[in-house]
Amino acid sequence: MKNFLFYFFCFGMICTVEGQTVQMVQDSQNIQALLDVMSKAWNMHDARAYSRAFSDEADFTNTLGRNTYGRDSIQKEHENSFATVFKNSSLKITGKKIRYITNDILAVDVWWEMTLA
Numbered sequence: 001m002k003n004f005l006f007y008f009f010c011f012g013m014i015c016t017v018e019g020q021t022v023q024m025v026q027d028s029q030n031i032q033a034l035l036d037v038m039s040k041a042w043n044m045h046d047a048r049a050y051s052r053a054f055s056d057e058a059d060f061t062n063t064l065g066r067n068t069y070g071r072d073s074i075q076k077e078h079e080n081s082f083a084t085v086f087k088n089s090s091l092k093i094t095g096k097k098i099r100y101i102t103n104d105i106l107a108v109d110v111w112w113e114m115t116l117a
Contacts, residue, residue, distance in 0.1 A: 035093050042091040045082040051075035089117040
């Protein structure tokens with residue numbers, strides 16, 4: 001009976017991730033975890049924690065088209081924003097789309113809502 005339940009459980013897992021490899025599922029979980037950390041940092045208005053999601057060489061473009069390069073600059077930009085225009089804001093991630101460019105390069109689109117900005 002235990003083997004039957006295990007096989008049933010495994011079969012259910014395969015059905016829920018139809019067309020995805022184990023690596024794709026893991027990538028999606030890791031991306032969701034990163035988005036959760038980022039939204040939590042945003043909602044705490046913690047620029048340092050928010051900027052840790054970015055690499056040292058990251059390019060960041062805000063919704064107004066302003067570009068910032070590098071983790072330190074991203075942190076400083078958000079310190080200013082969290083002290084002024086976004087000081088009462090709340091961010092909620094509402095969806096994501098992951099597209100594989102290659103096996104180890106992904107494009108991630110994120111939908112979000114912000115209130116009190």
